[in-house]
Amino acid sequence: MTAVLPARPQRPTGGRLIDQFEYGLDAPICLTWELTYACNLACAHCLSSSGRRDPRELSTAEAEAVIDELQRMQVFYVNVGGGEPTVRPDFWHLLDYAIGHDVGVKFSTNGVKLDRTRAAQLARTDYVDVQISLDGATAEVNDRVRGAGSYATAVRALENLAEAGMKDFKVSVVVTRENAGQLDEFQALTDRYGAQLRITRLRPSGRGADVWDQLHPTQQQQRELYSWLLANGDDVLTGDSFFHLSAFGEALPGLNLCGAGRVVCLIDPVGDVYACPFAIHENFLAGNVRDEGGFQRVWQQSELFADLRSPQTGGACTKCAHFDACRGGCMAAKFFTGLPLDGPDPECVQGYGESALAARDAATVMPKSHVDHSHTGPVRGQPTLLGMPSIPKVAPAVSSPTPPARICDESPLAGLRLR
Amino acid sequence: MRGVLIDAPVAAPAEQVREAGAAPPPGSGAPAPAPAAEFDPSLPWRRARSVALRPEPFGALIYHFGNRKLSFLKSKPLVAVVESLAEHPSADATLVACGVPDAQHPAYRRALADLARSQMIEARTSLPPTARRLAAGPCRQADQPEEP
Numbered sequence: 001m002t003a004v005l006p007a008r009p010q011r012p013t014g015g016r017l018i019d020q021f022e023y024g025l026d027a028p029i030c031l032t033w034e035l036t037y038a039c040n041l042a043c044a045h046c047l048s049s050s051g052r053r054d055p056r057e058l059s060t061a062e063a064e065a066v067i068d069e070l071q072r073m074q075v076f077y078v079n080v081g082g083g084e085p086t087v088r089p090d091f092w093h094l095l096d097y098a099i100g101h102d103v104g105v106k107f108s109t110n111g112v113k114l115d116r117t118r119a120a121q122l123a124r125t126d127y128v129d130v131q132i133s134l135d136g137a138t139a140e141v142n143d144r145v146r147g148a149g150s151y152a153t154a155v156r157a158l159e160n161l162a163e164a165g166m167k168d169f170k171v172s173v174v175v176t177r178e179n180a181g182q183l184d185e186f187q188a189l190t191d192r193y194g195a196q197l198r199i200t201r202l203r204p205s206g207r208g209a210d211v212w213d214q215l216h217p218t219q220q221q222q223r224e225l226y227s228w229l230l231a232n233g234d235d236v237l238t239g240d241s242f243f244h245l246s247a248f249g250e251a252l253p254g255l256n257l258c259g260a261g262r263v264v265c266l267i268d269p270v271g272d273v274y275a276c277p278f279a280i281h282e283n284f285l286a287g288n289v290r291d292e293g294g295f296q297r298v299w300q301q302s303e304l305f306a307d308l309r310s311p312q313t314g315g316a317c318t319k320c321a322h323f324d325a326c327r328g329g330c331m332a333a334k335f336f337t338g339l340p341l342d343g344p345d346p347e348c349v350q351g352y353g354e355s356a357l358a359a360r361d362a363a364t365v366m367p368k369s370h371v372d373h374s375h376t377g378p379v380r381g382q383p384t385l386l387g388m389p390s391i392p393k394v395a396p397a398v399s400s401p402t403p404p405a406r407i408c409d410e411s412p413l414a415g416l417r418l419r
Numbered sequence: 420m421r422g423v424l425i426d427a428p429v430a431a432p433a434e435q436v437r438e439a440g441a442a443p444p445p446g447s448g449a450p451a452p453a454p455a456a457e458f459d460p461s462l463p464w465r466r467a468r469s470v471a472l473r474p475e476p477f478g479a480l481i482y483h484f485g486n487r488k489l490s491f492l493k494s495k496p497l498v499a500v501v502e503s504l505a506e507h508p509s510a511d512a513t514l515v516a517c518g519v520p521d522a523q524h525p526a527y528r529r530a531l532a533d534l535a536r537s538q539m540i541e542a543r544t545s546l547p548p549t550a551r552r553l554a555a556g557p558c559r560q561a562d563q564p565e566e567p
Contacts, residue, residue, distance in 0.1 A: 011476060014477075017477070017491055017493065020475075020476070020477040023476075025475050025476075025480070026473070026474070026475055026476070027473065029480060029489065074471060074473040076471060076473075076480075076482035076484070076489070077482075077487075102471065102484075104484055104487070126484075126485075127484050129487070
């Protein structure tokens with residue numbers, strides 16, 4: 001019996017590159033590899049709901065095997081993250097192993113392990129890029145989201161890198177409602193260390209779903225961000241994450257399309273391969289690097305990725321005059337806000353997202369990831385955005401936006417660097 | 420500004436050579452500067468040593484590990500030219516050896532000049548190998564008769 005499958009559209013010959021990319025590539029241009037779910041912080045918006053290590057995480061030998069495979073497939077570089085990747089004891093070994101096997105490494109860190117010695121080591125290493133995460137240009141704004149003390153840790157790492165003579169390291173910022181007005185300050189801070197600014201979009205992924213309503217930039221802020229990028233963005237990295245803003249008018253440079261499963265993907269700490277780093281959900285799980293055939297087979301043969309590798313032809317957005325500019329926006333942002341994948345992005349700059357969000361009925365169930373490694377107890381430096389868990393919610397007479405951290409709020413393990 | 424995912428600054432070859440193959444990044448509307456004077460098609464060239472080239476259905480991706488630039492070769496003939504530059508005494512000789520029609524030579528030279536500007540190809544001082552047979556090069560050597 002022959003199953004009648006809907007024919008997948010065939011890749012066209014020639015034409016624009018963006019059209020070619022919609023049909024996928026033989027290997028990703030680059031991929032995100034979260035090395036561990038362990039993290040010393042508990043950022044309110046963590047896209048991977050990280051905190052605790054997963055006992056099933058890839059061993060050193062398995063991680064090396066993945067690197068060997070990426071080398072064979074000529075994946076030029078990996079974006080390493082977590083969790084906090086540097087708390088893996090074999091992190092520095094894997095870094096050298098990847099570079100020694102023609103796989104460049106860009107890693108994101110909160111800076112916890114970047115002392116002077118490590119900074120000097122990084123400055124001597126070719127083909128590595130370091131991104132220090134900072135979500136406020138001031139400690140007040142940053143620590144509300146990333147936790148008390150995290151600004152100081154990041155700044156110390158920046159100082160160490162600058163002092164070691166490291167070139168072109170990045171300050172990596174997720175743009176939120178609270179820091180969107182600080183873009184110039186971020187630029188100044190970055191310049192102070194001879195670094196490069198990188199700003200990316202807040203997604204409602206992981207714990208980000210819990211704070212998205214509160215933290216995602218307003219329409220007005222999106223417009224200001226767009227203007228700022230057009231005016232100042234030549235040397236600013238964006239991870240191509242703001243392509244939905246292109247519907248304001250002039251296209252932003254970069255790949256203005258969703259690359260999920262087409263030109264990028266995610267390998268998570270346990271080896272699961274998802275379509276993109278913002279889509280840790282079983283609907284976007286394509287396979288595991290431990291499966292027979294490894295990562296290559298997942299990338300080249302998974303049904304899910306094959307489904308993602310075709311142009312969007314239906315849905316409300318294709319009828320919009322701006323569709324060619326924004327391509328419907330971010331798949332993960334739609335999915336985790338309960339919107340249909342062929343409809344508008346929740347932050348659609350033409351306003352269709354807001355109406356779509358308003359039109360969700362009470363029965364809409366928000367998709368919830370099956371993966372959550374959040375700390376279960378208090379951690380040192382709890383984000384104060386949602387209020388200090390240990391402080392009873394008594395409304396103060398005068399609102400104080402940032403309750404001061406108190407020693408008794410710290411974990412009993414405060415000061416002990418466990419990893 | 421460049422692109423979590425893709426932060427590699429995309430080398431931006433000139434608009435007018437799109438049809439020849441080296442393509443600007445999608446969405447990049449910036450007009451490209453005139454080709455650098457340094458590219459001389461009568462000299463020997465090669466793919467830069469820090470550059471990796473990966474074949475793709477539409478042509479190839481190339482990535483410079485040093486300056487982290489990413490670019491695209493938008494046609495298979497251009498991939499063949501870039502890959503065999505090192506086997507020929509000059510860029511022009513490579514075009515001939517690869518069977519690029521004369522009328523397209525200017526467009527190919529512009530594409531190569533763009534690649535030179537983004538350091539994807541580099542001038543070579545050594546002479547090309549003359550006596551040995553090409554191992555797997557996509558184009559025959561200029562001074563070698565084609566196999567019947």
